[in-house]
Amino acid sequence: MADPLLDELFDWLRIPSISTGGGDPADLARAAEWAAAKVRDAGGEAELVTIDGGNPLVVGELRASTGDDAPTVLIYGHYDVQGAEPLDLWTSPPFEPEVRDGRVFARGAADDKGNFLPLLHAACELAKAGELPVHVRVAVEGEEEAGGESISAWLAADERGADAAIVYDSGMAGPDLPAITVGLRGVVLLTFDVRAAQRDLHSGMYGGSALNSLHALHRALAQVLPDDAGRVRDELRVGIAPVADAERESWKALPSGDEALAAAGARPAYPGAGAEYVARNGSETAVDVDQIVAGDARTVIPAVTRCTVSIRLAPGQDPQAMGDELVRLLRAGLPDGAELDVVSSHSAQPALFGVDTPAIALAAAALERACGVAPAFVRSGGSIPIVADFGAKGIPTIVTGFVLPDDPFHAPNESFSLRGLELGYHSARELLIGLADLKSQ
Known part of the structure; x- marks a missing residue:
């Protein structure tokens, strides 16, 4: 992992782009412009789009170095963050990022600036080097934490689409196990x-x-x-919808449901709830x-x-x-x-992408190259509306990320591991390079 990535992350994290109340609209605009400027600095185009008075949406593009017939990949993340109260529970100020014990501590470190930036950084780095094999469309929103609808309105009106989308707003299945979320409730x-x-x-x-x-x-x-x-x-x-055999097979590598419930301080709702946790909460x-x-x-x-x-x-x-x-x-x-x-x-809407979809298969191979282990195919019990919107537009979507299950991403002392930052960067490069093969599918 190059030091510039960590430096850039610190710059972005210092902007208190709070969308959930109590934030300054000027800070939201600054955080959006920061992402747009990064795309422009890599030779791409980017603008801030405001829809019906919402927070600015960053819309940009980095053109492939291999010609106009390259496939198009849309990358998505969000720059807005939750509020940081109560401030007295933070060990260090929430918008003054610092590294402790191999982790970056700051509001937005895990959700979603630190998680998403490696993907944006890798795309810009490949473009600068003249090695970007896909057209990369960039969409970074500022209303995810507040339930805004600007990104959905933009996508509904968009006629160009993409051959695949990458959403870095999820996590790993375990400390050494990457994951692709193929289903969302x-x-x-x-x-x-x-x-x-x-x-x-x-x-x-x-x-x-x-x-x-x-x-x-x-x-x-x-x-x-x-x-x-x-x-x-x-x-x-x-x-x-039924569960594919490949999904069920990959679930064998996941932590037990009993451990997941215990870690959350939850009590089983019925006998055997832990054993059924993975299947029940996704499907x-x-x-x-x-x-x-x-x-x-x-x-x-x-x-x-x-x-x-x-x-x-x-x-x-x-x-x-x-x-x-x-x-x-x-x-x-x-x-x-x-x-x-x-x-x-x-x-x-719920969303589901088949594990045999070409984009998902290429993504699984890319993550295995980057992380040294095949990813688990998981289903999330929660909802990410934009992913369902991508699915409705016919865009196969790779939902992944490098937050760990025990990362406190809406709580005081939010953090993101340096290892997650590194894995996210290497995985992003492999994903963008691997998805160039979509044109041959």
């Missing part, structure tokens, strides 16, 4: 009110006779919650109650209860259909006299 997030009376009532005068909105909610939730074996009812599992539907708000500590029968329920959708499922089915089941479970009103609903 989607989500339906539903907030609703259950009303059982016109106003709150005194439980001494009306308890046992008047309908209680909390009781009504519990009866509705009983229709959608997993059973004692953790299984979600079939109506909410419609459309789940199965999950239903969770996220919040219930009602009543108070006095003897009150609440008239209205507000609840938020989320479904993590497995690849292959339709968010609209599953959201509609969730509301139907909840309403069907209500007792007579109770009403359900939807307050808000949000959804994101």
Whole structure:
């Protein structure tokens, strides 16, 4: 790993590009311009694009050194970061990066500046040397942490596309095991009110006779919650895509689910949850109650209860259909006299890329060359909406990165290992060189 990469990372990390509230728009613009300037310095073109008043989106390109018929690869990352509070829990100031014990400590070190920069650096370095074998389109957004939609709007309007995309916004499966995330779950997030009376009532005068909105909610939730074996009812599992044999085989190298749950301080939801953790959190539907708000500590029968329920959708499922089915089941479970009103609903599509897709196969070989070990094919239990957007545009997407499972990337003392920085850089070079073979597929 060249020293300039670490120097550049420090420069970028010093910009407090907070998008989640309390940040300065000027700092967001500075962080975007920093990335754009790097592309320009390598002989490419880059501009800042603002959509509907959102944070600047860096859009650029580095042309292949091998001619116009080279394949096109779109690289994606984000320059915005979470806020750093509480500041008193940081060992060193969050925007004054420093190296300790082989790690870079700063807000954004892992998510996503330190993770993404090796990819951008490698592309610029190859372009400067006249050795870039693919056209590289660059998209670096500033709203990922805040749930903004500028990047999705830009991609929806983009007519050029790409032969493949690389997203460095993920992690390794273990300290020595790189990973390619081939599947991501989607989500339906539903907030609703259950009303059982016109106003709150005194439980001494009306308890046992008047309908209680909390009781009504519990009866509705009983229709959608997993059973004692953790299984979600079939109506909410419609459309789940099967798991490829190559995926299941690679899962054997992953840390055990029992270890993952214990490391998170979690307790198994049912007997055997640890053994099923990898498969369930990537390729199965999950239903969770996220919040219930009602009543108070006095003897009150609440008239209205507000609840938020989320479904993590497995690849292959339709968010609209599953959201509609969730509301139907909840309403069907209500007792007579109770009403359900939807307050808000949000959804994101799941994504899945076959392990035999040419871009994924080339990426797996590139990561093995760089890291000395074949990557695991994993599925993420979470959602990255832009990846689903790439998939909808027909762009096969390589989701990878070099954050470790125990890296604190939204917490105080966020850090990223120097080894991860080095592996990210060497892997990025191999990926960009290897994907040149897409033109022969």
